[in-house]
Amino acid sequence: MLLQQLINGLVVGSIYALIALGYTMVYGILFFINFAHGDILMVGSFIGLWLAMSGKGGLLFVLLGGMLGAGLLGISIERLAYRPIRNGGRLSAILSALGVSIFLENFFIKFQGPKWRAFPEAVFADKVFQIGNAHITLMQCLILAVTIILCALLTYFINKTKMGRAIRATSEKPVVAALMGVNINKTITAVFFIGSCLAGAAGVLIGSYFNAVYPLMGWTPGIKAFVAAVLGGIGSLPGAVLGGFLLGILEVLAVAFVSSSYRDAIAFGLLILILLIKPAGLLGKNESEKV
């Protein structure tokens, strides 16, 4: 029973982790909470669904297509809605994100309908494995594997490549980074592309795991992942992954052993608790007050 719950928690948590990475990367550089992130996930999920329906490629094709589509959308949103107000304060950025979110959701409601749609079964054929007295499905293995691979790739990219170094420098001190020859605009574009790709991957995975793709699907996982990012320390990449897994496991355990109707309250109660005890999050840097 406990092992089964842990497996379910890890799977949900890994999806939260993928989404939380996008929030935290954008926050690390621009200090603004991208409230349209959940909707980018939704678009990624729809693109994955269309590719799967066309039946031309396998699993990898669907996943990469969803990621690429979401990534390109992320770049365009940054260019059109966020860049013009980059120096206009965080409030304007949040409001612009709200506008993007309203637009995307209603665009998809208009052209795809508000109903739930399911992935064709052939793409993610399901098999069940037995571990002790717990089950793990092929789909669940796939979600964990994709998350681990993407996290490994991201770690390599951030730590070993030139663009990764530029991203780290910009999140440390944008002005100095610019003086050292880092192209800030390019760096921000890269951050949005990567964050949105991860959201797209999460979208395809959620859409097929819960077998539901619909225009408002991004909201709940979006805000949960946001909680995960804060939990781990917003701005910190390992923190986002840790926060995602932690939140996923705690939620599943709470549903199993406490009550299912208060599932969402647990996530947000945790958010308030961590903010009161350690506002910078588990792995975040504590900053002292400056005059």
Place this chain on the structure above:
Amino acid sequence: MGGYFEQIVILIGINLMLALSLHVVLGETGLFSVGSSAFMAIGAYVATVFFLKFNIPFYACILFAGVFSGLTALIVGIPTLSLKGDYLLMGTFGFAEVTRVVLLNMEVTNGALGIAGIPILSHIHNIYAIFLILFFVTLLLINSKVGRAWRAIREDEIAARALGINTAFYKNVAFVTSAVYAGVAGSLYAFNIGFISPGDFSMVMAFTVYLFIVLGGLGDIYGAMIATALLTALPELLRSAAEYRMMAYGLALIVLVIYFPRGIFDKIGSLKSKLQKMGEAEEEVR
């Protein structure tokens, strides 16, 4: 007055109260709180439950709604108001979501089904009468010692503390005041629509009020009120676009924020001063 037009005017009245509520906490004091949807929900539920279950008179229910929201804000505010900037936003966001989940699961609120059959008792005259009372109270507060403390905190909290202002106390005063306004607005909303459910008080609504305040020019109370009236009417003007209405609203939001980062009236004001300068320059040439 036609029913449809009347409904828009009522909606504007309720939004004006919400804008006033956010103006106190964000515009005057500079606190990034997104708790208004929760306080509105608390006010709406307290008023309806008191009215339907305990047969308490309507205006007393409105009063109780404000008092209850204010008390909740006091309890929530003491620990959370020490959070800075974005962290306060996240904390109040968490509070709003917890409130929503609790309302969804409580028996007295009838869960996700909501409460129907609330008598329609709030109309244009009493909504605007209550709004005017709140507005004048706010003006009195702003022009008093309290208002000066708020603005000092907004400009520089550490400096305000160094000057001997009890910042924690005045932040809490702002938070509680704003919660009382939101609670009253919520109760009036409930008694106008006749039906409430937890889904009516969403985060999107809380951010829409942010839009009013920002486009009115942060800290400008009259600007905020005018922007609220204009922007509440905007989606209604787009009604001819029917199914494209919400898409257009989303786009309009982005465009407005991009072109008027300091509010609509700031741009008109700067245009005016530019014209004046040009006029003066011409006179000098003559």
